Amino acid sequence: KNEVEQSPQNLTAQEGEFITINCSYSVGISALHWLQQHPGGGIVSLFMLSSGKKKHGRLIATINIQEKHSSLHITASHPRDSAVYICADLISNFGNEKLTFGTGTRLTIIP
């Protein structure tokens, strides 16, 4: 059974700090998604990656396929980054696709 684990579950940091959220998964995957869930519940896709590293603004996502591990980094964190960050791995098998979600990391950035 595929398991997706995230750490930490909760993270509080001061504005400007460098943030790292970790994600581990147990089976081989096609891709890994990082998602942001706002306090109101809406979900926004941040990254989808299957190898290496991607960067978008202050957000960086990396993945190590051999170690089944991915990290999401936020540089120069800001209170508006406060949200739940979720990783989800995608297993795709002959067009059949299924996302398995982690429990999320609740990030709070204090001004």
Next chain:
Amino acid sequence: EPEVTQTPSHQVTQMGQEVILRCVPISNHLYFYWYRQILGQKVEFLVSFYNNEISEKSEIFDDQFSVERPDGSNFTLKIRSTKLEDSAMYFCASTGQGSQETQYFGPGTRLLVL
């Protein structure tokens, strides 16, 4: 920017009633998904849909659930006889090329079964 929309935003129903949750995916997308999130828990995959048929479904998606794309734009999730434990936020998502692209999520429908 195109977006996925869902209606209603909130629905309250009595146990045993049928509910239909509606989603309008992004217009040129081909792959469609339903997820649910019980309050305080993680998001769970329900079903994926491509080429007018279910391509994958989870153990949660039992005979009480069905999906269809009745008119080429709407994508619906029907729960035939709701149970208390169906209370959750239901998210629809779509993507153009399946696993080759990120998924775009709708804002969700909060379902409360009394």
